[in-house]
Amino acid sequence: MLKEISPEDSNNVQLIHDVTSDKCLNTSSNTYTNIANNVTQLFISDQDIAKLFLVFCSLCGVIALTGCLGNAITMATYLSMKLKDGVMISFFGLAVSDFLYDVTMLAIVVSDGLYMLERKSSFKTWFLVEPFGVYVFCSNIGVMIYLVTILTTTFIAIIRCLCVSMPLQFRNLLTRRRSVWCIAIFSLVSVVSYVPILLNMTMQESFDMSINSTRYRLKISPYREEIKTAIWISRDLLVTLITEVIVIVCVVIMIKNLQTATKFRNQSVNYSIHPTLPCVTVFGIENKSDSTQIINTLEPNTKHINIQSNKMSTKDVSVVQQVMLISSIYIVCNMPKILINMALFFVPDLALEKPYQNVYLTVVGIMELFQAFNSSFNICVYLKFNSKFRKHLCIFNKQKCFHFVNI
Numbered sequence: 001m002l003k004e005i006s007p008e009d010s011n012n013v014q015l016i017h018d019v020t021s022d023k024c025l026n027t028s029s030n031t032y033t034n035i036a037n038n039v040t041q042l043f044i045s046d047q048d049i050a051k052l053f054l055v056f057c058s059l060c061g062v063i064a065l066t067g068c069l070g071n072a073i074t075m076a077t078y079l080s081m082k083l084k085d086g087v088m089i090s091f092f093g094l095a096v097s098d099f100l101y102d103v104t105m106l107a108i109v110v111s112d113g114l115y116m117l118e119r120k121s122s123f124k125t126w127f128l129v130e131p132f133g134v135y136v137f138c139s140n141i142g143v144m145i146y147l148v149t150i151l152t153t154t155f156i157a158i159i160r161c162l163c164v165s166m167p168l169q170f171r172n173l174l175t176r177r178r179s180v181w182c183i184a185i186f187s188l189v190s191v192v193s194y195v196p197i198l199l200n201m202t203m204q205e206s207f208d209m210s211i212n213s214t215r216y217r218l219k220i221s222p223y224r225e226e227i228k229t230a231i232w233i234s235r236d237l238l239v240t241l242i243t244e245v246i247v248i249v250c251v252v253i254m255i256k257n258l259q260t261a262t263k264f265r266n267q268s269v270n271y272s273i274h275p276t277l278p279c280v281t282v283f284g285i286e287n288k289s290d291s292t293q294i295i296n297t298l299e300p301n302t303k304h305i306n307i308q309s310n311k312m313s314t315k316d317v318s319v320v321q322q323v324m325l326i327s328s329i330y331i332v333c334n335m336p337k338i339l340i341n342m343a344l345f346f347v348p349d350l351a352l353e354k355p356y357q358n359v360y361l362t363v364v365g366i367m368e369l370f371q372a373f374n375s376s377f378n379i380c381v382y383l384k385f386n387s388k389f390r391k392h393l394c395i396f397n398k399q400k401c402f403h404f405v406n407i
Helices: 014-020 030-041 046-080 087-120 130-166 176-199 224-271 287-307 312-344 357-374 378-385 389-392 399-406
Strands: 201-208 214-220
Touching: 014 224, 014 389, 030 130, 046 087, 087 130, 087 176, 087 312, 087 357, 087 378, 130 176, 130 201, 130 214, 130 224, 130 312, 130 357, 176 201, 201 287, 214 378, 312 357, 357 378, 378 389
Parallel strands: none
Antiparallel strands: 201 214
């Protein structure tokens, strides 16, 4: 059975409404309200959290809008490149998940802004659909989509790490078919694992006392929090932590292999820069012409050794650099999420409807900023390290753009 969430109801998550107003609304437990307010005021007041929300909305809006544009260009460019190999398909899948996450972030910013407008006008200005309900839905959809970004980034890092550390065994591991299947599985796991939470939420038409009228409002099942806790442990806490460790290990291995490849390349150059050699005695041969003949005979073998010692081609180095930078950005931007998840074990009151709810909302806002950044600027990495991507970039290559539009 679903129960209604209203600005006057203290049940479930609706207390988030109070942090954007000048004072907390009355609840059924005045003792709880006073305790929560007194503790929260020591750190972040309700007035401060309202200002922070405005800052978060502004920053997230700019970042998400930039990310939508950048990821749209990335998807169009990779499509113009015909997605010829598994690497392209993997990067294309990452761009799709990042684009969808940025779209949800824009929806979160807009809905949160509309809700703050309602609160500021004391609900004299209101909308037919409850903005806070839209905010909650978009936030949950964003969590669902972001798992695809996490899994895809980890997948790319693992495959590229195997290819550079054991090229003979895993050179052709990332095929187009395998990439498509893996991204499809990641998307399916992300959706299926979060559907139980979404099924316990709905937007239904009901009477809203704050506006003295009927509109579509958020309703939540009393079982949602129990389901969310169970899913959170396996989905957010464990998966996020494990993938973070895996990506860190992969980045370290790729850095070492890249350094080794650079060292071999420099050695190869040093071996091939001597056009002539002085007269030497080889097996009793002292004549310059004879020694030159021996050197000419050995030269093809020297070139063969140089080619073998150069383990990574220029293309491989470029791909490794892309993956390393994308993975490094992911590691940094994913750290707030891990810290929040771990902190919940040690500070149970760091949550909604708890004494430290304003602190919780602040760190969640910071987490969303980092996640939005992680999903918005991969195009800069492609432009820096991928010459083929620059060549096919749709906004500069008019012929490709025209061809893509007509497809």
